[in-house]
Amino acid sequence: MRDHLGRPLVAVTGIGAVTSLGFGVAESWSRLLAGQSGIRRITRFPTDHLRTTIAGCVDLPEERGQPFTSPIRVEHMAAFVIEEAITEAGIGARGRFPGPLFLGMPPVEVEWPARFDLARKGHDPSYPGMTATAAGRHDIYETFLYGGIGERLAARFGTRGAPISLTTACATGASAIQLGLEAIQRGECDACIALGADGSVHAEALIRFSLLSALSTRNDTPEKASRPFEKSRDGFVMAEGAAALILEDYDAAKARGATIIGLVSGAGERADNFHRTRSNPDGRAIVGAMRNALADAGLEPGQISYVNGHGTGTPENDKMENFGMRAVFGDNAPPISSNKSMIGHTLSAAGALEAAFSLLAIRDGRLPPTINHDEPDPNITLDVVPNVARDATVRHVLSNSFGFGGQNVCLVLSAEPT
Amino acid sequence: MTRQDVVITGIGLVTALGEGPDAHWDALSAGTSPVVDNTTYAPWPVHPLPPLTLDRQIPKKGDQRQMEPWQRLGTYAAGLAIDDADARALVDDMHLIVAAGGGERDLALDEQVNAELAEANDGARLNELLATGLRPTLFLAQLSNLLAGNISIVHGVTGSSRTFMGEESAAADALRIAHARLAEGRGGIALVGGAMTAQRWDLLLLYRGEDGLWQGPHKPLSERERPGMVLGGMAGFLVLETAEHARARGARILARLDAVASNAARRAAPGEAAASAQSLLSQVAPGGVDAVISGATGAPAAWKEEESFLQGVGAPVRRPGSLIGHGVEGAFPAHVGLAALALHRGGFFAPMDPADAPMDPEDAPSRILVTGFGQWRGEALATVSRAEF
Numbered sequence: 001m002r003d004h005l006g007r008p009l010v011a012v013t014g015i016g017a018v019t020s021l022g023f024g025v026a027e028s029w030s031r032l033l034a035g036q037s038g039i040r041r042i043t044r045f046p047t048d049h050l051r052t053t054i055a056g057c058v059d060l061p062e063e064r065g066q067p068f069t070s071p072i073r074v075e076h077m078a079a080f081v082i083e084e085a086i087t088e089a090g091i092g093a094r095g096r097f098p099g100p101l102f103l104g105m106p107p108v109e110v111e112w113p114a115r116f117d118l119a120r121k122g123h124d125p126s127y128p129g130m131t132a133t134a135a136g137r138h139d140i141y142e143t144f145l146y147g148g149i150g151e152r153l154a155a156r157f158g159t160r161g162a163p164i165s166l167t168t169a170c171a172t173g174a175s176a177i178q179l180g181l182e183a184i185q186r187g188e189c190d191a192c193i194a195l196g197a198d199g200s201v202h203a204e205a206l207i208r209f210s211l212l213s214a215l216s217t218r219n220d221t222p223e224k225a226s227r228p229f230e231k232s233r234d235g236f237v238m239a240e241g242a243a244a245l246i247l248e249d250y251d252a253a254k255a256r257g258a259t260i261i262g263l264v265s266g267a268g269e270r271a272d273n274f275h276r277t278r279s280n281p282d283g284r285a286i287v288g289a290m291r292n293a294l295a296d297a298g299l300e301p302g303q304i305s306y307v308n309g310h311g312t313g314t315p316e317n318d319k320m321e322n323f324g325m326r327a328v329f330g331d332n333a334p335p336i337s338s339n340k341s342m343i344g345h346t347l348s349a350a351g352a353l354e355a356a357f358s359l360l361a362i363r364d365g366r367l368p369p370t371i372n373h374d375e376p377d378p379n380i381t382l383d384v385v386p387n388v389a390r391d392a393t394v395r396h397v398l399s400n401s402f403g404f405g406g407q408n409v410c411l412v413l414s415a416e417p418t
Numbered sequence: 419m420t421r422q423d424v425v426i427t428g429i430g431l432v433t434a435l436g437e438g439p440d441a442h443w444d445a446l447s448a449g450t451s452p453v454v455d456n457t458t459y460a461p462w463p464v465h466p467l468p469p470l471t472l473d474r475q476i477p478k479k480g481d482q483r484q485m486e487p488w489q490r491l492g493t494y495a496a497g498l499a500i501d502d503a504d505a506r507a508l509v510d511d512m513h514l515i516v517a518a519g520g521g522e523r524d525l526a527l528d529e530q531v532n533a534e535l536a537e538a539n540d541g542a543r544l545n546e547l548l549a550t551g552l553r554p555t556l557f558l559a560q561l562s563n564l565l566a567g568n569i570s571i572v573h574g575v576t577g578s579s580r581t582f583m584g585e586e587s588a589a590a591d592a593l594r595i596a597h598a599r600l601a602e603g604r605g606g607i608a609l610v611g612g613a614m615t616a617q618r619w620d621l622l623l624l625y626r627g628e629d630g631l632w633q634g635p636h637k638p639l640s641e642r643e644r645p646g647m648v649l650g651g652m653a654g655f656l657v658l659e660t661a662e663h664a665r666a667r668g669a670r671i672l673a674r675l676d677a678v679a680s681n682a683a684r685r686a687a688p689g690e691a692a693a694s695a696q697s698l699l700s701q702v703a704p705g706g707v708d709a710v711i712s713g714a715t716g717a718p719a720a721w722k723e724e725e726s727f728l729q730g731v732g733a734p735v736r737r738p739g740s741l742i743g744h745g746v747e748g749a750f751p752a753h754v755g756l757a758a759l760a761l762h763r764g765g766f767f768a769p770m771d772p773a774d775a776p777m778d779p780e781d782a783p784s785r786i787l788v789t790g791f792g793q794w795r796g797e798a799l800a801t802v803s804r805a806e807f
Binding site for chain 1: 459462484514518519520523525528529531532533535536537541542544545546548549552553554556557558560561562563564566567568570571574575576577578579580581582583584585587588590591595598599602604619620622623624625626627628629680681682684792794795796797798
């Protein structure tokens with residue numbers, strides 16, 4: 001089947017997810033629908049001197065009290081969600097996935113344990129000293145090389161071609177799905193893995209975001225800290241997680257008898273040139289990204305049943321998202337909710353996790369809530385599905401991702417054509 | 419879907435040899451010596467960046483202050499490419515794909531923390547030192563996607579923005595995807611490229627782990643007794659357009675970007691990377707090529723694989739790594755830019771390495787192969803042809 005622009009339809013046949021609410025799609029989704037929060041006090045490392053001491057951490061059973069560095073955590077979570085997604089899709093032979101890998105992930109760099117190790121071994125804390133001592137440290141090289149995670153995942157799952165690792169800040173997961181969508185639309189492949197993963201909760205990252213005044217400091221009540229669209233919201237809550245989608249040419253998926261979970265029916269993007277951490281008050285870029293996604297999917301605003309919002313819980317984002325929604329949808333805006341109220345802001349994973357939950361909302365006819373909605377913000381005029389999940393007939397979902405650096409990506413997820 | 423021709427209409431090039439097409443054509447067509455700093459990072463030589471008049475491309479001091487050298491370099495070179503394409507008026511709908519590593523760390527702070535805590539295992543004190551020592555702007559200067567973000571902010575490029583990570587492969591795939599999107603009609607104009615600064619201990623530390631860096635005073639690639647990389651500060655940005663888009667606006671066409679292909683062999687056994695590149699050759703150059711610009715990094719295993727592959731190509735080779743060093747994310751687009759430059763000027767470059775065979779200056783190539791063998795993983799090829807429009 002072809003879409004309104006003559007391109008092959010792109011189906012989703014498998015989903016994998018890990019969040020601070022649980023390992024696997026079923027646990028994460030059921031707890032999201034139950035309105036539970038995965039935000040807790042950080043126990044992985046000391047939090048003295050930190051302004052924010054809470055997060056949506058994913059502590060892996062295999063860490064056994066020895067915390068992984070960020071790239072290793074990302075790799076483990078990514079492998080978990082790819083495995084789950086491939087198993088559901090039932091595609092390819094083991095270790096031989098018949099398509100490429102698009103990996104949305106955070107930037108990586110050499111971390112403190114490696115620097116301390118080199119400084120100790122060489123009895124020299126300086127960079128020239130550490131560099132001399134780094135001879136033969138293939139472990140450091142391969143762990144912190146930007147292409148390292150993608151290569152190891154590609155080798156493990158036997159994906160085809162060069163894996164593409166990418167970042168568009170908080171839109172990363174959506175960009176990965178967009179790249180996969182485009183690859184199938186242009187006939188480069190019949191199937192691919194698109195995922196977003198992030199495991200960046202460590203002290204230095206928290207301090208960096210704190211210095212930008214981006215994080216909630218509601219440390220005493222972690223589960224109440226992420227308050228998208230609510231009057232007393234004071235920032236986002238950093239979190240970890242991952243989601244993978246198996247994307248397939250719809251006809252190819254039907255021909256092999258796959259179960260179709262839904263479609264990725266469109267993607268739109270628009271970059272902002274206003275400011276490094278804020279969107280232009282005219283909303284042009286986020287409105288443009290939403291409209292481009294609708295146009296790409298061949299839909300009118302009125303055909304969208306639900307919006308899975310970016311909804312970070314920063315005062316600025318939610319105000320701008322409300323503005324953008326009104327500009328695109330006018331008086332008849334569909335309900336919008338923020339998964340981040342429960343799982344926090346999973347950064348590079350957010351776009352992929354939220355696309356996954358959008359597809360599940362379509363499958364199950366249930367809108368996940370925005371929790372912690374105690375006092376409405378008079379400037380937020382949207383139906384945010386406050387506190388309690390809701391039944392709804394959901395045919396098309398718009399999923400918004402707006403990133404630091406002005407990188408905005410919106411996806412349209414749709415039900416299988418009838 | 420009708421495939422459209424994709425052409426190169428702008429080059430933004432900065433290397434140790436200078437900036438811009440003229441500086442590079444003049445030096446490299448006549449033959450030149452490398453600009454090398456053998457001492458600052460000894461025993462690891464680097465090719466330093468030339469002095470840049472940042473105000474010319476990044477006019478606001480406030481923007482310059484929000485960046486560190488890596489982002490400034492990339493933003494500067496992106497502006498050079500836009501100017502070279504005379505495309506300032508087209509930035510609203512210009513698509514952007516950047517190949518990025520990460521920005522500079524605060525090395526003095528790292529060393530101070532190391533000195534106090536390497537033996538101590540004191541997480542609380544680490545938090546305290548970082549919370550008081552880290553500058554707010556540094557985080558944004560470190561973020562990989564903020565090179566693209568700064569290109570949007572400084573130059574107004576807002577069609578779309580994507581950042582690929584993964585060393586040499588990231589740059590080749592950025593070019594491959596930008597080419598494919600234009601060819602299938604997703605937009606008319608795109609900016610693609612990457613940048614790397616070599617004068618950075620934090621990068622030397624990372625690459626040192628693989629024992630792939632050349633140690634000792636600079637030598638050309640083919641004369642390094644044990645192959646190894648010499649990093650070179652470098653940025654390469656290209657403005658790509660559909661031929662139709664370029665013609666409609668009367669743009670000067672430098673060359674046609676025929677094809678870009680990439681792969682990633684596991685490199686578990688000798689010969690795998692060479693075979694991987696060989697399999698790409700028929701995709702990008704079914705009719706053969708007249709000359710090759712090699713992306714040889716100098717990394718030992720990749721060097722052997724590429725030399726074996728090049729023997730089968732049967733065309734004269736130029737190895738820019740001997741003169742400008744290895745530019746990681748900046749290398750592939752810079753080399754494609756050099757290919758476009760030669761095709762546009764109707765000539766070719768003098769030998770860059772003792773292993774480069776001389777060519778009759780009259781014998782100008784009309785199709786050039788650009789190779790990219792990643793220092794660890796990734797094989798990529800691009801072909802660039804003389805524009806016949």
